[in-house]
Amino acid sequence: xxxxxxxxxxxxxxxxxxxxxxxxxxxxxxxxxxxxxxxxxxxxxxxxxxxxxxxxxxxxxxxxxxxxxxxxxxxxxxxxxxxxxxxxxxxxxxxxxxxxxxxxxxxxxxxxx
Numbered sequence: 001x002x003x004x005x006x007x008x009x010x011x012x013x014x015x016x017x018x019x020x021x022x023x024x025x026x027x028x029x030x031x032x033x034x035x036x037x038x039x040x041x042x043x044x045x046x047x048x049x050x051x052x053x054x055x056x057x058x059x060x061x062x063x064x065x066x067x068x069x070x071x072x073x074x075x076x077x078x079x080x081x082x083x084x085x086x087x088x089x090x091x092x093x094x095x096x097x098x099x100x101x102x103x104x105x106x107x108x109x110x111x112x113x
């Protein structure tokens with residue numbers, strides 16, 4: 001029995017490639033737009049994190065799409081419907097190593113103190 005996606009890939013997105021450079025001795029990451037992909041994006045209300053006794057919620061989402069080697073750990077996905085950006089957490093999983101489906105987890109990138 002072969003794996004199938006949980007829903008159609010109806011959400012348009014852009015892969016933001018990460019590049020690193022040194023500016024005044026400080027390593028800086030920049031992200032630039034790349035390949036456009038359609039994904040299935042599912043959120044489960046975030047993940048709770050306990051750090052030094054302080055419980056906080058981290059927005060997470062699971063993405064599924066057609067296989068592409070363009071998506072790597074540390075890159076980001078920008079959803080075109082709402083403009084949110086999600087950092088790819090860990091290495092994307094090539095389902096059954098068939099180069100057909102790709103699944104990965106994303107953590108929301110947002111500003112704040």
